[in-house]
Amino acid sequence: MRASFRRDTAETKVEVSIDLEGSGSSEVETGVRLLDEILRLLARGSGFDLRVRASGDLPTGDHHTVEDVAISFGQALAQVAVAGIGSSSVPSGEALAFAAVRFGATGYREEVDISRRSLEGMDLENLGHFMRTLAYNGGLTLHLRASGGDDWQKVEALATALGRALRRAVEDGCGDPGNK
Template sequence: MRASFRRTTAETEVEVSLDLEGSGRSEVETGVPLLDEMLEILAQGSGFDLEVRARGDLPTGDHHTIEDVAIALGRAFAEVADAGIGSSFVPSGEALAFAAVRFGPLGYRDEVEFLAGSLEGMELGNYGHFMRTLAYNGEFALHLRATGGDDWEKVEALTLSVARALKRAVADGRRGRETSWNSDGVERIEE
């Protein structure tokens, strides 16, 4: 299942291509080194193929580029996934991260604290903004938690846990098409 999305604003131009039946291949160029690494981790960890090209007003900061990449990627997800639940715990060095995804109801919550203001060209306050924007535009609920470790270990563990949770949610959604559910979203077991 493939989707592409293009977003052009006064500040940015973003093109995203997403293939849920890929092999984890990525071609990413956003101008923000940490964002590039995050997107590569998302592709590798989920097994989805991902292409992202972004040109933005980086001299004014990374906010617009990060936000518009998240919007475009989220909209691509919304085109190809609409049901499913998945979660994942991932360690990285001294950090431990947890992510949970549910397509359908929108929501975002995180319990993440970074130590520094920025890392590899990205304001770390924009990490949560990226994830929230991705979730709302992707039409899913996303919950994140990270403890321990340094900022890079947290970013790596969080991003990989999101990738694995998305992979599991997509797989669950495909199974769910063959499963009946009651009105409360609880699986009906028929014998």
């Protein structure tokens, strides 16, 4: 099951393609190092093949790029995954993250304590914004928790947990995508 979505605005140009029957490979280039890594971890954790190309007004900050990538990824995901529930807990160093996903009903809740203002070129305030925007554009309920460790370990565990939860939700909603 494959889908793609393109978004062109005054601030950004984003192209996303996703293959739920992939192997977890990714080709990601957004201009925001941390966002690139989050997307790679999501792909690896989910087993989905993910391609993301984004260009935007990065001199003004990463907000528009992060938001528009989340919108595009969510819209592509909504084209191929409309039902299912999944969750996952993932450790990374001293951090532990939990993600739960339910397709078909939108909602968002997070319990993530981040101490730094930015990391790897991304304002960490936009981490929650990315996740919320993904949830609402993907037509899913998303609950996230992360505690312990440093901010990098929390982000790594969150992205991986979300990828694994998405995989489980897709398998729950439409069977194992690798067996179709």
